[in-house]
Amino acid sequence: MRLSTFFLPTLKETPTEAQIVSHRLMLRAGMIRQTSAGIYAWLPLGHRVLKKIEQIVREEQDAAGAQELLMPTIQSAELWKESGRYDDYGKEMLRITDRHDREMLFGPTNEEMITDIFRAFVKSYRQLPLNLYHIQWKFRDEIRPRFGVMRGREFLMKDAYSFDIDAASARRSYQKMFLAYLRTFARMGLKAIPMRADTGPIGGDLSHEFIILAETGESGVFCHKDWLTLDVLQNAPGFDEDLQPFFDTYTSIYAATDEKHEPGNCPVPESDLVSARGIEVGHIFNFGTKYSKPMNAVVAGPGGEPVPVEMGSYGIGVSRLMGAIIEASHDDNGIIWPDAVAPFNVGLVNLKVGDAETDRVCQELYYKLRANGMDVLYDDRDERPGVKFADMDLIGLPWQLVVGPRGLKNGVVELKRRSTGEKQELSVDSALEKLSA
Amino acid sequence: MRLSTFFLPTLKETPTEAQIVSHRLMLRAGMIRQTSAGIYAWLPLGHRVLKKIEQIVREEQDAAGAQELLMPTIQSAELWKESGRYDDYGKEMLRITDRHDREMLFGPTNEEMITDIFRAFVKSYRQLPLNLYHIQWKFRDEIRPRFGVMRGREFLMKDAYSFDIDAASARRSYQKMFLAYLRTFARMGLKAIPMRADTGPIGGDLSHEFIILAETGESGVFCHKDWLTLDVLQNAPGFDEDLQPFFDTYTSIYAATDEKHEPGNCPVPESDLVSARGIEVGHIFNFGTKYSKPMNAVVAGPGGEPVPVEMGSYGIGVSRLMGAIIEASHDDNGIIWPDAVAPFNVGLVNLKVGDAETDRVCQELYYKLRANGMDVLYDDRDERPGVKFADMDLIGLPWQLVVGPRGLKNGVVELKRRSTGEKQELSVDSALEKLSA
Numbered sequence: 115m116r117l118s119t120f121f122l123p124t125l126k127e128t129p130t131e132a133q134i135v136s137h138r139l140m141l142r143a144g145m146i147r148q149t150s151a152g153i154y155a156w157l158p159l160g161h162r163v164l165k166k167i168e169q170i171v172r173e174e175q176d177a178a179g180a181q182e183l184l185m186p187t188i189q190s191a192e193l194w195k196e197s198g199r200y201d202d203y204g205k206e207m208l209r210i211t212d213r214h215d216r217e218m219l220f221g222p223t224n225e226e227m228i229t230d231i232f233r234a235f236v237k238s239y240r241q242l243p244l245n246l247y248h249i250q251w252k253f254r255d256e257i258r259p260r261f262g263v264m265r266g267r268e269f270l271m272k273d274a275y276s277f278d279i280d281a282a283s284a285r286r287s288y289q290k291m292f293l294a295y296l297r298t299f300a301r302m303g304l305k306a307i308p309m310r311a312d313t314g315p316i317g318g319d320l321s322h323e324f325i326i327l328a329e330t331g332e333s334g335v336f337c338h339k340d341w342l343t344l345d346v347l348q349n350a351p352g353f354d355e356d357l358q359p360f361f362d363t364y365t366s367i368y369a370a371t372d373e374k375h376e377p378g379n380c381p382v383p384e385s386d387l388v389s390a391r392g393i394e395v396g397h398i399f400n401f402g403t404k405y406s407k408p409m410n411a412v413v414a415g416p417g418g419e420p421v422p423v424e425m426g427s428y429g430i431g432v433s434r435l436m437g438a439i440i441e442a443s444h445d446d447n448g449i450i451w452p453d454a455v456a457p458f459n460v461g462l463v464n465l466k467v468g469d470a471e472t473d474r475v476c477q478e479l480y481y482k483l484r485a486n487g488m489d490v491l492y493d494d495r496d497e498r499p500g501v502k503f504a505d506m507d508l509i510g511l512p513w514q515l516v517v518g519p520r521g522l523k524n525g526v527v528e529l530k531r532r533s534t535g536e537k538q539e540l541s542v543d544s545a546l547e548k549l550s551a
Numbered sequence: 552m553r554l555s556t557f558f559l560p561t562l563k564e565t566p567t568e569a570q571i572v573s574h575r576l577m578l579r580a581g582m583i584r585q586t587s588a589g590i591y592a593w594l595p596l597g598h599r600v601l602k603k604i605e606q607i608v609r610e611e612q613d614a615a616g617a618q619e620l621l622m623p624t625i626q627s628a629e630l631w632k633e634s635g636r637y638d639d640y641g642k643e644m645l646r647i648t649d650r651h652d653r654e655m656l657f658g659p660t661n662e663e664m665i666t667d668i669f670r671a672f673v674k675s676y677r678q679l680p681l682n683l684y685h686i687q688w689k690f691r692d693e694i695r696p697r698f699g700v701m702r703g704r705e706f707l708m709k710d711a712y713s714f715d716i717d718a719a720s721a722r723r724s725y726q727k728m729f730l731a732y733l734r735t736f737a738r739m740g741l742k743a744i745p746m747r748a749d750t751g752p753i754g755g756d757l758s759h760e761f762i763i764l765a766e767t768g769e770s771g772v773f774c775h776k777d778w779l780t781l782d783v784l785q786n787a788p789g790f791d792e793d794l795q796p797f798f799d800t801y802t803s804i805y806a807a808t809d810e811k812h813e814p815g816n817c818p819v820p821e822s823d824l825v826s827a828r829g830i831e832v833g834h835i836f837n838f839g840t841k842y843s844k845p846m847n848a849v850v851a852g853p854g855g856e857p858v859p860v861e862m863g864s865y866g867i868g869v870s871r872l873m874g875a876i877i878e879a880s881h882d883d884n885g886i887i888w889p890d891a892v893a894p895f896n897v898g899l900v901n902l903k904v905g906d907a908e909t910d911r912v913c914q915e916l917y918y919k920l921r922a923n924g925m926d927v928l929y930d931d932r933d934e935r936p937g938v939k940f941a942d943m944d945l946i947g948l949p950w951q952l953v954v955g956p957r958g959l960k961n962g963v964v965e966l967k968r969r970s971t972g973e974k975q976e977l978s979v980d981s982a983l984e985k986l987s988a
Contacts, residue, residue, distance in 0.1 A: 121618050121681060123672035147668055149623060150655065155668055156621040158683075164621070181558050184593040184601070186586060186705045187624060187688055188645075188657070205650045208625075210657075213642045213692045218587065220625070220647075220657075231584055231592055235560035244558060246595075251624055251688070255650045268623045 115458070117493040121158050124505055135330055136440035137262030139449050143509045145436075152259025152267035159509060160436070162457035164270065167435050168249055170301050170454060171272045178294040178353050180245040180274050185227050187251055191217035193226040196409050206254045220253035225405050225427060228275040232423070233411040239279040239421065242413065243287055247274030249432060264332075264393075264437040274428040279415060284400055284424035288320050289357035291398050291428040293350060295324050296364065298430065299395065300346040303452025304442060307341050307369045311397065320400035320426070325371070328442035331391030334372035336380070339388045341367060393438040400426040443533075449510030450533050458491040460549060461511040463503070465518030467496045475527070475542060476517050486550040507532070515545060552895070554930040558595050561942055572767055573877035574699030576886050580946045582873075589696025589704035596946060597873070599894035601707065604872050605686055607738050607891060608709045615731040615790050617682040617711050622664050624688055628654035630663040633846050643691045657690035662842050662864060665712040669860070670848040676716040676858065679850065680724055684711030686869060701769075701830075701874040711865040716852060721837055721861035725757050726794035728835050728865040730787060732761050733801065735867065736832065737783040740889025741879060744778050744806045748834065757837035757863070762808070765879035768828030771809035773817070776825045778804060830875040837863040880970075886947030887970050895928040897986060898948040900940070902955030904933045912964070912979060913954050923987040944969070952982055 123144040132138040140146045145160030156164055172182065188210065194200035200207075208220040221227070228246060236244065249272045259267050276287035292308065299306030308322040325335055344367075351360050368382045371392075380387065405411065406422040415421040431438075443450045451457070460483060464476045476492065483490045491511060493502050499518075506514050516528040526539040529548065540548065560581040569575040577583045582597030593601055609619065625647065631637035637644075645657040658664065665683060673681065686709045696704050713724035729745065736743030745759040762772055781804075788797050805819045808829075817824065842848065843859040852858040868875075880887045888894070897920060901913045913929065920927045928948060930939050936955075943951050953965040963976040966985065977985065 119616075121620070121672075121683060144672075147671065149664060149667070150625070150627040150653075153623045153625055155623060155664070157668075158618045158620050161619055161621050179556075181595045182598055183558070183595050184598050186590045186592060188587070188590055188690065188705055190587040208647065208649065210645065210647050212645065213694065216587075227586060227592070230586070231594075234584065235558075235581075246558060253625065257650065268625055 115489075115491050117491055118495050120491065122509070123157065124508060132262060134261050134264065134437075134441070135444060136264065136437040139440055139444060139508070140262055140437070143449060146263065150267075152256055152265070154263055154266060154268075159457050163436055163451070163455055164433065166455045166457070167302065167439075168270070168272075168432055171298055171430055171432060172249065174294040174298040174301070175247050175272065175274060177297075178245070178290045180247045180291075180294075182248060183231075183246055184248045184250060185221070185224050185231075187220055187253070188218050189221045189224075189227055191219055193230055193409075194219070197226045197229075197405055198408060199226070206256065208253045208255045221250075222252055222254045223271075223427075223429075224248070224250075224273055225275065225425075226409070229405045229409045229411045229425070232275075232277055233409065236277065236413055238414050239416060242423070243276065243278045243283050245274055245276040245287060245290075247272060247428070262437055263433045264441075266433065269431065270433040272430040272432055276426040276428070277411075278424045279413065279421060281402075281424055284402075284426060285320065286357065288398065288400050288426055289361045290353055291426070292322065292361060292364070293353065293357055295396050295398060295428070295430070296346045297350055299324060299326060302435070302439060302455050304395075304439065305342070306395065307335070307337055307392070308364065309335070309369045309371055310365075310374070311399070319365075320398075322365075322398050323371075323394050324396035324398075325369075325392035325394050326438055326442055327390050327392050328438065329391060330441045331393045333392060333394075335369065335390050335392040336372065336375040337369035337388050337390070338367050338382050339386050341369060342388060393441055394431075395435050395438050396428075396430045398426065398428040400424070444510070447504070448508035451510045451512060453512050456489075456512050457509070458489040458511050460488055460490050460513045460515055461506045461509070462490055462492045463499075463506060463514060463516045464492070464494050465499050465502070465516060467494055469519050471522055472517055472519050475522060479515065479517065479527075479542065479546065482546055483549060486546070488549060513549060515549070552926075552928050554928055555932050557928065559946070560594065561945060569699060571698050571701065571874075571878070572881060573701065573874040576877055576881060576945070577699055577874070580886060583700065589693055589702070591700055591703060591705075596894050600873055600888070600892055601870065603892045603894070604739065604876075605707070605709075605869055608735055608867055608869060609686065611731040611735040611738070612684050612709065612711060614734075615682070615727045617684045617728075617731075619685060620683055621685045621687060622658070622661050622668075624657055624690070625655050626658045626661075626664055628656055630667055630846075631656070634663045634666075634842055635845060636663070643693065645690045645692045658687075659689055659691045660708075660864075660866075661685070661687075661710055662712065662862075663846070666842045666846045666848050666862070669712075669714055670846065673714065673850055675851050676853060679860070680713065680715045680720055682711055682713040682724060682727075684709060684865070699874055700870045701878075703870065706868060707870040709867040709869055713863040713865070714848075715861045716850065716858060718839075718861055721839075721863060722757065723794065725835065725837050725863055726798045727790055728863070729759065729798060729801070730790065730794055732833050732835060732865070732867070733783045734787055736761060736763060739872070739876060739892050741832075741876065742779070743832065744772070744774055744829070745801065746772070746806045746808055747802075747811070748836070756802075757835075759802075759835050760808075760831050761833035761835075762806075762829035762831050763875055763879055764827050764829050765875065766828060767878045768830045770829060770831075772806065772827050772829040773809065773812040774806035774825050774827070775804050775819050776823050778806060779825060830878060831868075832872050832875050833865075833867045835863065835865040837861070881947070884941070885945035888947045888949060890949050893926075893949050894946070895926040895948050897925055897927050897950045897952055898943045898946070899927055899929045900936075900943060900951060900953045901929070901931050902936050902939070902953060904931055906956050908959055909954055909956050912959060916952065916954065916964075916979065916983065919983055920986060923983070925986060950986060952986070
């Protein structure tokens with residue numbers, strides 16, 4: 115993509131309405147625009163990141179055996195009356211009356227609808243286990259939306275729902291999602307820690323929040339220092355293996371939000387305890403027959419007997435994740451995208467547009483990098499180098515490849531790694547080779 | 552994907568509520584489920600097709616130089632009051648009041664919002680031309696939703712919006728979309744014909760509906776028989792070439808809806824005239840300054856003078872297309888997916904689950920086909936062959952690869968092409984080779 119034609123409305127000023135760094139940086143980097151309170155349009159740069167996050171989430175759900183479908187945003191109130199949540203939900207539910215005066219709503223979540231789909235089609239334990247997910251826009255009418263996409267009203271969420279014939283099978287479904295979540299966040303370059311969460315009146319140990327560490331995080335967390343060095347992707351078993359040992363290991367290393375952490379009663383010696391800040395980006399939860407019983411989602415068991423299915427739900431805040439990633443990965447100059455979710459892999463900076471040799475080399479690099487499968491943003495604007503460097507740091511692409519007449523006289527271009535600031539001078543061929551490795 | 556675990560709730564009975572063939576087949580093939588009047592959940596098979604259609608639309612928009620963003624579903628009524636359409640739109644607009652009693656709505660289209668985004672950031676003719684598109688769910692509160700996804704209330708649409716400094720540039724933007732649309736539908740295996748549409752009070756010749764031919768189409772159309780043999784993909788110029796000659800050629804071959812066709816006044820001799828039926832799947836429209844003037848979307852022209860921008864909008868009914876494709880491509884046994892949008896490329900049918908050699912060969916084919924990049928649906932269910940054949944024909948995958956003990960004794964498997972019914976017996980290796988070509 116050529117920056118001269120790319121719709122990237124970066125801002126020089128820091129928007130005063132933004133209270134947290136991710137919100138400020140997303141506005142300044144031209145990634146989003148607020149269209150109403152807590153509702154955002156995703157401009158091309160933001161949209162690219164959103165799609166990359168979504169795709170990683172999807173790949174891990176698929177790998178775990180969950181099947182993607184897509185439920186609509188607008189739901190009938192009838193289903194929510196069946197489960198008993200219609201009145202409970204309060205003002206956060208966006209209630210709508212259609213032209214025929216039917217009560218509808220913009221879905222804040224989908225337990226009821228997926229249970230309805232399930233009960234319409236699944237009649238036997240032989241069709242289980244089943245895990246269905248979708249990635250769809252939700253709406254929660256927050257009284258005071260804030261913090262940009264971290265707490266918006268219209269937000270993109272992945273929600274999966276598992277159906278099992280008994281508690282043992284449900285535990286296994288839960289463990290698959292537990293693993294998928296750890297893998298998902300690790301692939302995005304995040305340190306995500308599962309923390310025991312309340313299960314409400316149902317009880318049990320199958321409820322975890324996934325919290326990623328970020329200095330500017332919304333809540334305090336405590337964990338054993340082993341969490342900081344664990345390599346999830348290295349240690350992860352395959353989804354078809356017995357996941358109990360992995361689950362046992364990862365749930366036994368101490369981690370707790372400050373609400374749950376009891377300093378006088380912590381099993382970790384102070385020297386091994388890390389105090390940090392974090393952001394919740396996912397929640398997995400087994401809720402047994404909470405919906406299947408009132409909604410009559412019953413299958414025939416092995417003996418023909420009717421069995422209300424065991425269910426769980428598994429959410430990831432996809433749009434929220436974008437804010438969380440920025441909170442976890444930025445500096446004073448802007449965003450530092452982890453490679454896996456960066457909107458482009460490389461920013462190619464032409465220091466002197468109009469200089470024949472500089473233009474020629476940039477053009478060559480632009481084509482060759484793309485031929486090697488890289489996403490390249492080519493800054494071919496007629497702007498001062500200072501403006502270009504500032505914009506590149508702001509939008510935070512992992513690599514910056516800087517080409518100018520002075521370097522070319524010596525046969526070199528400059529390659530900068532955004533995360534470390536490390537720069538090296540290389541020949542054009544070496545730069546190509548390094549970036550395509 | 553193994554059919555034994557795939558969530559594919561096919562129906563044996565024809566649903567009585569479905570009036571048209573695509574609706575019947577989508578319900579029978581387990582692709583969709585109605586969740587409220589005119590609102591559907593896309594089950595895994597339907598969702599796969601939706602994603603494939605969406606991706607082809609996206610690729611052609613990108614190739615034409617349009618840039619993807621994503622606007623939210625919920626909009627503020629304020630913008631629509633600015634353009635004057637809030638009161639005009641009538642009951643098809645789903646109007647919503649949020650918890651703070653603000654007037655909101657579920658967007659039926661996005662001219663106002665994109666114009667607002669444009670005017671916030673684009674100040675100079677140097678930033679033009681610009682074409683921004685998104686693929687997002689829309690809502691139109693149809694008084695009588697029917698025909699399944701062909702006329703639903705919540706529907707997926709691609710809408711693009713072009714911004715140009717003058718009419719000549721706007722014409723070029725229009726021609727790019729004209730070409731992109733012809734390419735898009737041709738890639739899906741459809742015969743799409745652009746037909747001059749009303750431009751309303753604005754006038755001019757820059758408004759076309761794209762209608763695909765389908766025997767069961769909703770409206771009558773007349774066209775020159777040359778349309779039936781034209782190969783758009785073969786004849787299409789590149790998007791950066793001068794598109795005027797292509798545009799002139801494709802707009803000069805006669806085509807008209809029956810509303811516009813005047814039998815006594817038709818330039819085509821009767822022997823060259825084809826009478827057919829069609830379905831509208833896209834509409835492109837230049838509307839000049841209709842929104843830019845009232846909404847003050849003005850840029851500085853070359854001499855610094857304020858110029859209201861010339862705009863156009865370009866829509867494709869993505870979810871509607873799925874119904875339209877089925878209307879255009881089915882037989883008495885079920886759907887016949889064009890290769891490019893098929894949910895899987897191959898259905899692999901195991902005629903005798905439990906027979907060691909049959910299982911082994913199926914397993915081998917399943918892995919090798921996928922290793923070759925094919926999407927495979929493997930029918931490993933313990934069902935009678937008749938059930939398996941009927942389901943395969945119903946869901947309409949382009950190829951069926953049938954493996955049974957009898958064939959294997961002779962060293963062959965059977966490959967069937969769904970569209971022609973043609974069957975051939977081949978060795979396992981030849982079948983692999985043929986499918987991977």
